[in-house]
Amino acid sequence: MASLPQAYVPAVLVDTDGLPEETWLEYRRKGIGGSDAAAILGVSPFATARDLYYDKLNLVGYEDRESNWVAKKVGHLLEDLVAEIFHVKTGYRIYQIKKMFYHPLHSFMLADIDYFIDLPNGKRAILEIKTTHYQAKDHWWRDGEEVVPINYEVQGRHYMCVMNVDEVFFCCLYSNSENDVIIRHIVRDMAYEHELIALEEDFWTNHVQSRIPPPYTEDGELILDSVRNHFGPANPDAPEVELSLPLASSVIRFIELQAQKKQIDAQSKALENEMKRIQGRIVAEMGRSCTAVCSVGDESYTITYNPVRKATINKEGLTRLQAQHPDIYEEYVTVSESRRFYVKRPQENAA
Numbered sequence: 001m002a003s004l005p006q007a008y009v010p011a012v013l014v015d016t017d018g019l020p021e022e023t024w025l026e027y028r029r030k031g032i033g034g035s036d037a038a039a040i041l042g043v044s045p046f047a048t049a050r051d052l053y054y055d056k057l058n059l060v061g062y063e064d065r066e067s068n069w070v071a072k073k074v075g076h077l078l079e080d081l082v083a084e085i086f087h088v089k090t091g092y093r094i095y096q097i098k099k100m101f102y103h104p105l106h107s108f109m110l111a112d113i114d115y116f117i118d119l120p121n122g123k124r125a126i127l128e129i130k131t132t133h134y135q136a137k138d139h140w141w142r143d144g145e146e147v148v149p150i151n152y153e154v155q156g157r158h159y160m161c162v163m164n165v166d167e168v169f170f171c172c173l174y175s176n177s178e179n180d181v182i183i184r185h186i187v188r189d190m191a192y193e194h195e196l197i198a199l200e201e202d203f204w205t206n207h208v209q210s211r212i213p214p215p216y217t218e219d220g221e222l223i224l225d226s227v228r229n230h231f232g233p234a235n236p237d238a239p240e241v242e243l244s245l246p247l248a249s250s251v252i253r254f255i256e257l258q259a260q261k262k263q264i265d266a267q268s269k270a271l272e273n274e275m276k277r278i279q280g281r282i283v284a285e286m287g288r289s290c291t292a293v294c295s296v297g298d299e300s301y302t303i304t305y306n307p308v309r310k311a312t313i314n315k316e317g318l319t320r321l322q323a324q325h326p327d328i329y330e331e332y333v334t335v336s337e338s339r340r341f342y343v344k345r346p347q348e349n350a351a
Contacts, residue, residue, distance in 0.1 A: 038151035111162035130172035
């Protein structure tokens with residue numbers, strides 16, 4: 001891998017001020033952005049490397065699959081506010097440069113930076129703005145230690161590499177108060193950076209430019225989502241597929257795991273039944289009360305059994321709705337598709 005002078009300067013790919021979103025997306029497909037890097041390293045909670053490959057070739061986009069579009073929109077709308085909170089909290093001068101940059105040697109590495117920071121020592125740092133909900137703020141701690149979620153850390157390290165900057169700050173708002181922010185800071189790690197460059201270069205050269213899809217190595221749910229997104233609904237008339245030898249061998253492993261899970265599920269069911277028996281005896285003593293208390297040794301416990309009510313419609317009601325009000329049914333009822341995966345054992349030969 002070629003080395004760079006210590007004082008290299010990133011190049012500008014395009015001025016993004018006022019750039020239409022579709023045009024901006026076209027420029028992003030010319031390389032790998034910071035938010036793409038986590039998928040390449042297999043640590044993205046949102047996308048596989050295959051999803052990213054499809055997106056770069058403009059075959060299937062994955063960013064629009066964000067189910068909580070409101071959260072995504074709110075995050076975008078709050079970006080300037082969170083940046084202002086960071087400025088108030090730290091006193092650092094922050095500013096934007098509305099350009100998309102690329103690495104002067106590894107031109108496939110792109111960077112579109114939220115904000116830059118002027119540090120008191122005269123150096124420049126990067127500020128990444130994030131928003132999350134209250135329940136997800138724990139992702140910024142691990143075993144009591146302050147951390148940056150791994151997918152954001154990869155993003156920050158990608159940006160430091162492209163921009164030749166030594167520090168990245170993250171400011172994450174998780175509620176509606178200026179005190180409900182998390183501020184984190186990471187510094188450049190050149191060994192990590194060299195590995196990151198190598199992995200991104202392999203993805204760009206040996207997959208995107210060669211038009212060879214990367215293998216699936218991520219968690220199962222991400223892979224299944226990716227497959228559904230790429231291939232669409234099932235086709236019962238499609239021809240039978242002969243599995244490749246590596247996958248055919250993995251079928252045996254699947255059956256072994258299935259048997260192990262069955263044993264564990266049986267143990268779990270026994271524990272669950274025992275818990276239900278204890279719960280039933282306690283609830284019987286509580287009657288219509290929603291709260292009970294007890295003491296065991298020096299410990300005191302409070303048991304609650306509160307009602308939870310929600311509106312639902314059962315299958316029979318849904319059938320009546322379709323029959324009596326088909327216009328309302330068509331407008332409000334959606335039909336989703338799921339597929340059942342099943343491995344059938346070969347039948348024993350008849351004697």
